[in-house]
Amino acid sequence: MKANPVCVRHVQGIINSLSDLERTQLEQKGLYKGGPMERKTMLGKLRRMSTEIDRGQGLIIALDFDQLPQRDVDLHEFSKHIRLxxxxxxxxxxxxxxxxxxLEDTNYLDPDTFSIFYDCWKETHENNKNTELDNNRVACQLPEDCLTREEGVLKVSKLIRCDLGTGRLILTHKRTGDRTEEVVRIxxxxxxxxxxxxxxxxxxDxxxxYSKVDGQSPFSAILKEERNQWFMLVQELWCGRNIAEGTKDSQVVHQAAQNVLLINAVVLSGEYDECAHYDxxxxxxxxxxxxxxxxxxxxDNLPEATTEITVKVICVVTVDNSKGDNRSSPLLWCAMGxxxxxxxxxxxxxxxxQFIxxxxxxxCLLAxxxxxxxxxxxxxxxxxxxxxxxxxxxxxLDHxxxxxxxxISQDGSTVYSASLNGQIILWSAATLQKQGQIWLKNVHRLVSIKLVGDNLWCCMKKSLMLxxxxxxxxxxxxxxDEGNSPLQIECFLLSQDGMIWAASGNSGRLTVWDSHSYSLVKNINVSCRGFSKMVQTHGKVSFVSYNVKPVQEGHL
Incomplete structure (x- = not known):
């Protein structure tokens, strides 16, 4: 059977443009009898039929139905469509x-399930972006100033009875509420x-x-058949918020909200018996x-050792700008690739x-x-x-x-900048004028420098040079290394007790020298592929390794 291209192209648009009266009349027709499942299934079939249109007669018709799959898809194809x-x-x-x-019963997903899931997700996603919601064609409008900029509607219940009376329970990124009245923040x-x-x-049901705010009574809502779904959605968002605070990662909140939208779409699509997860x-x-x-x-929390190290490292790299304005919080500056x-x-x-x-x-960054x-x-x-x-x-622009x-110098007056070719420039921190220049001969990989008095320790990968x-x-x-073969130095630091610590980038080797006598103090071997960074905090040297394991520590 060939699909009528005009019908395929405009059927959804025509349906959406109908008035409430016209839509009610249409629902009495045979095409719409049977409920929303048949309507979604019909549209899904129209999408797939649209690809069968014969284009051999010189007629080119642009049909875009979100490029849904037309046949069973495996995980690889499924991933491509989901990203697209x-x-x-x-x-x-x-x-x-x-x-x-x-339901992990097969390695393939049928196109009907995909189509119905996508329709449900799209409806859920659109609700997330709008403050005017149409839930079962009963308008539930929110004032424009009710939601914050970072907030969207994730779920709206059917008409229910709760402690606040009869209404609709609303779930956003930050809270649950009944229309405009807040119930509890997540x-x-x-x-x-x-x-x-x-x-x-x-x-x-x-x-x-329950709220942990003093004096706030528990809130009860009679959700009936929606109860388990609401419990699942609120709990996922709540757990995401707790993990975000425990791991200091605000992105977890957004990921939890995305999970809520996906869960809601899966539950809604699961109401249709054509879907693979119906049972x-x-x-x-x-x-x-x-x-x-x-x-x-x-x-839901970082390990205690990791938390301690992370807090210390953050304190090292933050910039205190309290003298410049009324901002009380320190800032963390991050350089990106x-x-x-x-x-x-x-x-x-x-x-x-705003970013630079x-x-x-x-x-490299320097305060x-x-x-x-x-x-x-x-x-x-x-x-x-x-x-x-x-x-x-x-x-x-002198490099x-x-x-x-x-x-930077200890008194903060002079900044030293290095480039790979061995050029080191001295700058006035106050006037930004060039004060001097050092050229290191036959150097092609100057990667880092440390100031000691009037001298500089320079890392050239193959060696450290004063x-x-x-x-x-x-x-x-x-x-x-243990066979006396040279190793590349990825990073180094000068500890407070006068030691020079160096770490290899292609092995788990650490070497410590005395900065006064230049004698070897010790070699340390760690089970990893190499190191990328190190920092000294409160009598310990912390190393970041390449093998995605917890930060290593060494005592001074």
Whole structure:
């Protein structure tokens, strides 16, 4: 059977344009009898039939039905469609969604299930973006100023009875509420409880939400057949919020909200018997409750050792700008491989919407005084960023190769910048004028520098070199493996007790020298593929390794 191209192209648009009276009349016709499942199935078939149109007569018709699959798809094809439709991008989320829709009974998903799920997800997603909701064609309107900028509607219940009377329960990214009245914020939830609301004649499924806010009474809602779904959605968002606070990762909240939208779409599509997960909707939905499972497994916080190290490291790299304005929170400045410099509020971990964009990768940052952050880039430029305006209106252009590192004198008056070709420039921190220059001979990979008095320790990958202000070499240190073969040095630091710590980038080797006598103190072997960074905090040296394991520590 061939689909009528005009019908295929316009049927959904015509249906959406009907008035309430016309829509009611249409529902009495044979095409619409049987409920929403048949309507969704009909549209799904029209989508697939549209690909069968014969284009051999010179007639080109552009039909775009969101490029849904026309045949059974495996996980690989499913992932491509999910990303193309902008439903999800994370591989693990997509795999969990595939397992939910197939109930892990098969390696393929049929196009009918995909089509109905997509219709349900699209409806849910549109509700998330709008403050005017149409739930079972009963308008539930929210005032424009009711939601914050970061907030969207995730779920609206059917008409229910609750402690506030008769209305609709609404779930957003931040709270639950009844129309315009807030019930409880997600972060303030203490516990959720399923219970039976019993009267003399009836018994109904209900949900009770306990708040940890002093003086706030538990909130009860009689949700009937929606009770288990609401329990699941609120719990996933609540667990996501707790994990976000425990791990200091605000993105978890957005991921939990995405899970809520997916769970809701899976439950709605599971009401149609053409879907593969029709007989296991609850199991399919539970499979998507990722943060609920993590919290039950006790993975809602970082390990104590990691938390301690992370807090200490953050304190080292934050910039205190309290003298510049009334901001009380410190800022965390992050250099990105894309060339961006992003700024986070270190108390809320919210990223500032404004960022600085360099022409190439930014590889080093340095706080200069209380008003500036300097950023060295692979485009040979040093960007001088104003802390208060987050703009880089000044640039230093004297380097002729990639800027690899920045450091500052103890009194804060002079900034030293290094580039890969061995060029080191001295700058006045106050005037941004060039004060001097050091050229290291036969150097092609100067990756980092450390200032000691009037001298500089320079890392050239193959060795560490101590040089004076004239560029003369005072001493050289090389890192060796157990067979006395040279190792590349990825990073180094000068500890407070006068030791030089160096770490290899291609092995788990650490070497410690005395900075006064230059004698070898010890070699340390760690089970990893190499190190990328190290930092000294409170009598310990912490190392970041390449094998995605917890941060290593070494005592001074």
């Amino acid at each position: 439709l902008d439903i999800a991008v994370d591989s693990e989320v997509i795999e969990r969604l595939f397992q939910s829709l197939t 972060r303030d939830i203490q516990n959720l409880e399923k219970f039976q609301h019993n009267t003399v004649l009836t018994s109904a 209900a949900l009770k939400i 296991g909707v609850e199991q399919a939905a539970e499979n998507l409750c990722y943060f609920t499972k993590r919290r039950k497994e006790g993975k 894309s060339g961006q410099v992003k700024v986070y509020d270190a108390s809320t971990w919210i990223c500032d919407q 964009q360099a022409n190439n990768r930014v590889c 200069v005084g209380t008003d500036q952050v300097w950023a060295g880039s692979f485009d040979t430029t040093i960007y001088v960023i104003d802390i208060h305006t987050h703009t880089a209106n000044k640039q230093l 002729v190769d990639m800027v690899s590192d920045l450091t 040089v004076n202000r004239e560029g003369e070499t005072l001493h050289t240190l090389e890192m060796k």
